[in-house]
Amino acid sequence: EVQLVESGGGLVQPGRSLRLSCAASGFTFDDYGMHWVRQAPGKGLEWVSGISWNGGSVAYADSVKGRFTISRDNAKNSLYLQMDSLRAEDMAFYYCVKASGYHYFDYWGQGILVAVSS
Amino acid sequence: EIVLTQSPGTLSLSPGDRATLSCRASQPVSSSFLAWYQQNPGQAPRLLIYAASSRATGIPDRFSGSGSGTDFTLTISRLEPEDFAVYYCQQYGSSPWPFGQGTKVEIK
Numbered sequence: 001e002v003q004l005v006e007s008g009g010g011l012v013q014p015g016r017s018l019r020l021s022c023a024a025s026g027f028t029f030d031d032y033g034m035h036w037v038r039q040a041p042g043k044g045l046e047w048v049s050g051i052s053w054n055g056g057s058v059a060y061a062d063s064v065k066g067r068f069t070i071s072r073d074n075a076k077n078s079l080y081l082q083m084d085s086l087r088a089e090d091m092a093f094y095y096c097v098k099a100s101g102y103h104y105f106d107y108w109g110q111g112i113l114v115a116v117s118s
Numbered sequence: 119e120i121v122l123t124q125s126p127g128t129l130s131l132s133p134g135d136r137a138t139l140s141c142r143a144s145q146p147v148s149s150s151f152l153a154w155y156q157q158n159p160g161q162a163p164r165l166l167i168y169a170a171s172s173r174a175t176g177i178p179d180r181f182s183g184s185g186s187g188t189d190f191t192l193t194i195s196r197l198e199p200e201d202f203a204v205y206y207c208q209q210y211g212s213s214p215w216p217f218g219q220g221t222k223v224e225i226k
Contacts, residue, residue, distance in 0.1 A: 059213040
């Protein structure tokens with residue numbers, strides 16, 4: 001059974017940093033691309049960032065480019081999102097998402113809340 | 119960058135009704151790399167449809183997808199109580215991977 005478990009969320013002040021982690025199990029982690037998707041409370045889904053199976057290719061939404069960094073450790077079956085210079089508009093539930101071999105998003109974690117407030 | 123526009127914003131229907139949801143892309147979606155997701159309140163989204171018309175594993179056959187190019191449709195043939203939720207379309211052919219703004223299917 002595929003499991004994606006996010007951790008590292010919480011309350012942080014504007015301008016500070018936070019690092020999200022996602023522990024993956026139930027599939028061969030280093031065979032698949034991974035993504036982060038966020039959802040502000042009461043709002044729609046927003047793709048944030050994606051990374052290829054070996055970390056050689058990464059992509060970011062314009063809204064986080066230059067502030068967020070996605071990475072992965074295939075030896076630890078883990079995905080990360082380093083979030084710097086956080087803003088109020090970054091407050092959201094962040095989902096860790098597995099991409100299928102054909103790139104659609106086939107498994108989602110339960111999400112973790114990042115709250116940005118002074 | 120492709121922009122996806124879903125309509126209507128809200129669909130008010132009764133159990134047993136047929137639901138038709140639309141997703142329009144600002145430019146053609148390559149190779150029909152279009153997916154649909156369902157999100158129930160307080161839950162993570164789940165994959166319903168990929169490649170515009172292929173049902174994901176375990177998805178009931180009352181869900182069907184169609185379309186190509188810039189116009190795509192998700193149809194729920196007979197609404198069950200658990201189908202009242204928010205539905206999102208997404209293109210996954212190339213970066214970025216945008217979602218539509220969602221259609222809420224609510225009980226009339």
